[in-house]
Amino acid sequence: MDSKQSPTTNRVGFPQTSSPHPQILPPLPLNLLPGMLPITQYNQFYNFSRMAPMITPPFLPVPAIFNMQTNLMAMQAMTSQLNATSQSGFPTNIPMVPFPEAMKTMSSFQIDTILSTGQQDPANQNHKKENRIKKPLNAFMLYLKDNRKTISGENGYSEMTSFEINKELGRRWRELSNEEKQKYFEMAKIEKEQHKEKYPEWSAKDNINPNKPKKYNPAQKVGKMCRAQLGEENKSKWCQYCLRRQKCIVSRILSEISQTHNEKTAGETSNDSTENSSSSKTTPSDSSPNQVSITLQSQSGSLTNSEKEGGPEID
DNA sequence: GAGCCTTTGAAGAAT
DNA sequence: ATTCTTCAAAGGCTC
Known part of the structure; x- marks a missing residue:
């Protein structure tokens, strides 16, 4: 019983055997x-x-x-x-x-x-x-985690791939009332506080992969963003990217236009180098169909708003 | 095995 | 102050 005192047991309570192991x-x-x-x-x-x-x-x-x-x-x-x-x-x-x-x-x-x-x-x-120490989950991530299994159990969603489920949950998140969202923001706040408590020295930059080439290109900053142009009072007119504080859709398109224009003018040295709107208008559809040109159609309302009110400036 | 896709929010770098 | 990128989760898919 008493492993400490029994002569037949060792310090961890195992019986001493004659076999030398x-x-x-x-x-x-x-x-x-x-x-x-x-x-x-x-x-x-x-x-x-x-x-x-x-x-x-x-x-x-x-x-x-x-x-x-x-x-x-x-x-x-x-x-x-x-x-x-x-x-x-x-x-x-x-x-x-x-x-x-x-x-x-x-x-x-x-x-x-x-x-x-x-x-x-x-x-x-x-x-x-x-x-490595991962980032604390934000409110939306907590919502995703919370609802992924639920949605995959629903009729018609069981066959969905992960990114299709995320799309659907993104849509549902936007439709969520502020009260419902608040629950997840609270959870995210707690998660963040716990994270900070456990890892006071940790910073989000610790998780940046130094080997990953940076995508940020200052040359892409070709015009005023619709957010900056319209101001806080016209927030409802911002494109979804400005609302998310991401690269503005206007900027995305303009950088494409600029890029394609440069390519064209490089090949047509005899042409006048002045900027013309015709190339700008055709470029998004001329270029390979990427997310920008696809989003352009869905964002036409926002774009129209921003263009109507002065339009983006091109340097 | 790494990276992509897809979503929103947060952090931090860059301007 | 503003703009932009990256990374958190998930899992199927491609290379």
Whole structure:
């Protein structure tokens, strides 16, 4: 019973055997310590995902140092001990697994990531995406997460691909009342606060991939954006991109026009170099049908508004 | 295995 | 102050 004092047991409560295999014992005490969890699964290939219900949210991650390969031997030893004692009644020295400090510093989304990617040892992942501290989810992301499964269960949506579901949920999000949205903004706020608490040093720029070439091209800034042109009082007339504080649709089209115009004029050196509106008008449809030209049609209302009120300036 | 697609919001860089 | 890019989630798809 008392593992500390029995001459036939070692410091971790395992019976001493005459066979010389001390190396099968775990390097650290695995039971009867604060912050440790009992193994309730009588399975020597104990699956850590089964631990999830044992650990109270929000922090239930798998320890970074807990590697199933290196601990399997210890697990087997513990399981055999458990089986032996359980034959004569309820075991008093149930093997425990550590609930490491590392787990307590992880946020729910990291935990999700680890559990969903199996029992990989993060130390072996060589700083892959899964290993870094991720951004806290914003309100819309929380909404997506919350409703993806619901929508995929609805009639007609089960066959939808992920991006089709996102499109639909994006549409539903826009139709959501402010009150309904507020719920998710609150959740996002909490998520953000928890994230900041856990990772005070973390910054969104930490997650920027330095190897990814930057798309930002100042030369694309060819005219005033409809947002800047119309002002806050005419917010209803902004294009959807300005509303989202993204690259304005006007800017998108103008940069295409500018690009194509430059290509044309480069090939037609004899032509007058002055800007003309004819090339501008034809370019979007002349160029390959991309998102910009497609969006142009759907955004014609917004564009008309901005063009009616002075139109974009081209330098 | 990496990257794309698709959505909105937030952060931060660039101007 | 404004504009723009990137990244968060999901999973099927392509290379």
